[in-house]
Amino acid sequence: MLEPSTQENLIRDFVRQVAKKYGRDYWLAKAREGAFTEELWGELAAGGYLGMMIPEEYGGGGLGLTEMAVLQEEMGHQGIPLLLLVVSNVMDALLIARYGSEEMKERYLPRLARGETRFCFALTEPTAGSNSFRTATQARVDGDSYVLNGQKMFITGVDQSDYLLVVVRTTPFEEVEDKRQGLSLLIVDRRAEGVSLQPLDMGVLHPETQFAVFFDDVRVPRGELIGEEGKGSKYLFDALNPERISAAAVAVGLGRFVLEKAVAYAKERVVFDAPIGSHQGLQHPLAIAKTNLELAALMTRYAAGLFDGGDKVTAAAYANMAKFAAAEAATEACDLAIEVHGGSGFSTDVDLITVWPLIRMLRTVPVSREMILNYIGEHVLGLPRSY
Ligand SMILES: Cc1cc2nc3c(=O)[nH]c(=O)nc-3n(C[C@H](O)[C@H](O)[C@H](O)COP(=O)(O)OP(=O)(O)OC[C@H]3O[C@@H](n4cnc5c(N)ncnc54)[C@H](O)[C@@H]3O)c2cc1C
Incomplete structure (x- = not known):
């Protein structure tokens, strides 16, 4: 249906109200200071918008991408777009909700919906570039943990996130028959030992900025694997x-x-x-x-x-x-x-x-x-x- 639904009109009205309250000047000031738009994020959480795509049983609104796209479009229209909204509350929330274990969904989804936790998404690597199948960040099993080594590039908002959803290779590229095999998705605590960040000097003015991320023997509990190993x-x-x-x-x-x-x-x-x-x-x-x-x-x-x-x-x-x-x-x-x-x-x-x-x-x-x-x-x- 091409006509916007009542709900979509309400979402657009909400963003216009929020834009009146905070506005482009607030967003620009945060971008220039390099600070997160914490108040705006809190407003989105309080209105139930961060959890829009999270299933109701985990504290979300149970709505779809159609409604979320209206929110994102209107935030762009008002000059206050947030990149972490896409990464944390669309991409990562969807992966956890669709493929995470029950325990993982209960642990992360309600907090994502309430705005109490944030995720970034780490796929790009300096050598693999657009060819994501050449991901070289490696996770090898050691007891009840994975041990991660590698580097990610241009990762948005890592400093403002609690967790990274990282695309890794649990089987090296050279050892798989089909390039699609051997990739896995892991949730990594940003503060875990061996995770280090290097801010990148980018020319894009935005409150959320990019980092190179290094993993040096980072131990990740095996329970942080999303779905099945190698099926990422x-x-x-x-x-x-x-x-x-x-x-x-x-x-x-x-x-x-x-x-x-x-x-x-x-x-x-x-x-x-x-x-x-x-x-x-x-x-x-x-x-x-x-x-x-x-x-x-x-x-x-x-x-x-x-x-x-x-x-x-x-x-x-x-x-x-x-x-x-x-x-x-x-x-x-x-x-x-x-x-x-x-x-x-x-x-x-x-x-x-x-x-x-x-x-x-x-x-x-x-x-x-x-x-x-x-x-x-x-x-x-x-x-x-x-x-
Ligand atoms: C501001 C910003 C934020 C970002 N945030 C994130 C993030 O949060 N998480 C994340 O994982 N990544 C992030 N990225 C990385 C982004 O997704 C990549 O930069 C993008 O996918 C391009 O990959 P690349 O830079 O490696 O370019 P390359 O793959 O090196 O490509 C360079 C050029 O070659 C062209 N090219 C390559 N292969 C082909 C081909 N087969 N045919 C035709 N042309 C080709 C490309 O189109 C491009 O023009 C971010 C990047 C920026 C700039």
Whole structure:
């Protein structure tokens, strides 16, 4: 159904209220201080929004990605997107709820829903890059523990999380018949001995920042394994597809945020005795940007609905296409918004050049546009694998 439900309208209203209370200035101040948006997170927890996708029996709202995507989209639209919301309360919560042991669900899910604990997600490695099957972080069994060694890269919000959900190899790549075998998912306490963090100097202004994470003989109880050992790749896409849909929702929201600024300026700025928005050279690109953003919004909503409906294959196709469409639409909208502002577009007061790296990042993260196009070429169009 294309019409938003009453619940979805309530979610949007809630975000607008929260944005009025905290707003973009609060978010920017936290980003500049390098501090977590603790008050905003608490507000989301109190409203039941952090637990939205957690089953009711574990203290959550039992809703789906459709509703969560509305929250993420509107937070982007208000200029207050939170990356840990995607990682902690969508991806990691889903993996624990779907594949964790009963004891694990009882231990983590209610606390995630109440905002008392946070998780980050550690997949990327310096050498493996987009080829996640080449994950080299190794977990070997030693008595009732796994012993972890390796390195992860660009991990968001580790310093603000209590746990890392880490993708590891329990069987080395060289020893498996099929590259999909031998990956496992482990929950690691951020404060465990042998875990160390190195902050990365990134140019993306956001309250949650990136780290290189090192594991040096870290002992992890075997009870922290999610699902079966070696079957991690089977579970992983139940988190990676929602991540792509969430990234698309955030991109659509941020695209609306910048486009609205561009339209307001195009109406008010007069040069050559006419508002600049009266010139087709700007008006048509603005109209195209609006159309592309709304197309991406529809596709994102459709992808979220497919994921909630349980059709994994079609949901994966639309998750990839929605992420591509939304990231492209938002990047183009932001570039255009800067252009419309002329020289002012480069002033931090106008707050477009400040948001540009974040929007542009969504073309590459969580999965690059080239890898998305590879997926669509191979799995949607049925073309030969190109790499
Ligand atoms: C701000 C930020 C936050 C992040 N947060 C997290 C996080 O919380 N957790 C996490 O695990 N990771 C995180 N990442 C990592 C992110 O997911 C990766 O950077 C991204 O998936 C790309 O991988 P890579 O950097 O290794 O690029 P590479 O894999 O090295 O790719 C480099 C370039 O080569 C292209 N390329 C590679 N292979 C092919 C091919 N077969 N065909 C065509 N082109 C190809 C890519 O598209 C890309 O343009 C984050 C990154 C950033 C910048």
